[in-house]
Amino acid sequence: MNQPDPSIPALAWTAFWSATTIGLYAVSKAAHRRWPHLWLSPLVFTPVVLIALALAMHESYAQYIRSTHWLVMLLGPATVAFAVPIYEQRNTIRRYWPALAIGVAAGSSAAMSSAWALASLLSLDGNLRLSLLPRSVSTPFAMTISADIGGVPDLTAVFVIVTGVFGVMLGEAILRFLPLKSPLARGALFGMGAHGAGVARANQIGDQEGTIAGLVMVLVGLVNVLAAPLVGMLLR
Numbered sequence: 001m002n003q004p005d006p007s008i009p010a011l012a013w014t015a016f017w018s019a020t021t022i023g024l025y026a027v028s029k030a031a032h033r034r035w036p037h038l039w040l041s042p043l044v045f046t047p048v049v050l051i052a053l054a055l056a057m058h059e060s061y062a063q064y065i066r067s068t069h070w071l072v073m074l075l076g077p078a079t080v081a082f083a084v085p086i087y088e089q090r091n092t093i094r095r096y097w098p099a100l101a102i103g104v105a106a107g108s109s110a111a112m113s114s115a116w117a118l119a120s121l122l123s124l125d126g127n128l129r130l131s132l133l134p135r136s137v138s139t140p141f142a143m144t145i146s147a148d149i150g151g152v153p154d155l156t157a158v159f160v161i162v163t164g165v166f167g168v169m170l171g172e173a174i175l176r177f178l179p180l181k182s183p184l185a186r187g188a189l190f191g192m193g194a195h196g197a198g199v200a201r202a203n204q205i206g207d208q209e210g211t212i213a214g215l216v217m218v219l220v221g222l223v224n225v226l227a228a229p230l231v232g233m234l235l236r
Contacts, residue, residue, distance in 0.1 A: 119132050168194045186212075199218070
């Protein structure tokens with residue numbers, strides 16, 4: 001593993017990697033807003049450029065995460081902020097709670113079962129398998145779940161991003177072949193299958209779809225966080 005250059009203060013590395021990460025995110029978000037191509041989305045563009053830059057500079061992931069750990073810590077307040085859309089959409093929850101409850105339960109079960117099957121197919125074991133399980137939950141929730149069940153939160157975050165990108169692509173393909181006319185169905189499809197990336201895509205389809213996608217994403221995260229201790233005990 002590469003060691004940080006002792007001639008460069010830790011504060012300088014923090015400033016460099018933090019500014020680079022935030023800058024790339026801002027640039028990719030603006031570019032994606034103007035040219036809505038998947039490869040320009042912040043979930044794809046930012047990590048790819050950061051990886052290329054780290055490889056070119058011969059820097060390790062350990063150095064990068066040490067410098068940007070404060071950004072990861074912001075996931076805590078972000079998780080608490082998810083209470084806002086739940087409160088704002090309380091009327092929607094009351095109106096559609098049977099469909100939402102069944103969808104969240106079925107979607108969460110299918111996501112974890114498919115993750116376990118994929119891990120078995122790839123012969124993954126130990127921390128890798130446990131890190132893959134919460135891949136269909138938004139990052140703040142997924143990292144919490146991963147830590148609770150014995151996975152590696154940083155690795156889980158990578159699986160979440162990959163799932164979100166492929167989930168959006170698959171969701172768009174499904175919409176072309178299935179006659180899903182209800183905003184509830186279209187929004188739930190993206191919120192369950194592609195979490196944050198899915199919410200962004202659902203908002204492009206329509207306001208109702210975006211609202212439902214965000215609500216489903218939050219509900220799935222809450223349900224999985226509450227169930228994580230039980231899942232952890234079963235897996236041990």
